[in-house]
Amino acid sequence: MVRKRSEFLVSFLVFLFIVALIAGLALSVFSFFYYVKQRKNQEALVENLNKKITALSERISKLETFMGPNSMIDKYISAANFLSNTSNDLERIIEELHDDPTTGYMRIFVMGQENVWVTFKKGETTYFSRELKPGLAPYKFYYFKTPAIQTQYSVQIPRDCSVVLGKPGMVCFLIYGVGTKQHPTKVVTWKDTRVNNLETDFSLYIPK
Numbered sequence: 001m002v003r004k005r006s007e008f009l010v011s012f013l014v015f016l017f018i019v020a021l022i023a024g025l026a027l028s029v030f031s032f033f034y035y036v037k038q039r040k041n042q043e044a045l046v047e048n049l050n051k052k053i054t055a056l057s058e059r060i061s062k063l064e065t066f067m068g069p070n071s072m073i074d075k076y077i078s079a080a081n082f083l084s085n086t087s088n089d090l091e092r093i094i095e096e097l098h099d100d101p102t103t104g105y106m107r108i109f110v111m112g113q114e115n116v117w118v119t120f121k122k123g124e125t126t127y128f129s130r131e132l133k134p135g136l137a138p139y140k141f142y143y144f145k146t147p148a149i150q151t152q153y154s155v156q157i158p159r160d161c162s163v164v165l166g167k168p169g170m171v172c173f174l175i176y177g178v179g180t181k182q183h184p185t186k187v188v189t190w191k192d193t194r195v196n197n198l199e200t201d202f203s204l205y206i207p208k
Helices: 002-067 072-097
Strands: 104-110 116-122 125-132 140-144 154-156 162-165 171-176 186-189
Parallel strands (some): 140 154
Antiparallel strands (some): 104 140, 104 171, 171 186
């Protein structure tokens, strides 16, 4: 009886060992195939990432080619700047050459070595406000009639507007009265920070 029990226990242990061996083998096979599948997925992801990196590198390279020194875009920018400067210079030349004696205007000359802020306004409306460099400013301020040729340097102002000066005594107003051509009828150096009324303070001649 004891012998049969011993044989049964041994058989049972052998059976458990075989089952465990088969289960371990099955788990190993499953793990192997899972590892192979995961490795393939990872390799696919890495390959896809490498393709995207390569495409991005090619785009960056093309962008550098387009935007680098002497590139097409650089040449376009240089050409645009040249045309813009040429246009500005041309407008300034036109403004300097054109003079209509049927209208009146004034120009500003800044004395000294420093820039001066000048503002033309009437009420809440500002017609011109800018920092002007020393010397003759390129702008013409038309107080009587609209000029026949208008450029970016043509500024139309009301005859009774006010002027605010950043540095009193450093600004000369060159008045080109109606009926004159290429020479100012008067030069006014204003000592205060504000001209209250151009027409009355400068005694402008306004034809009726």
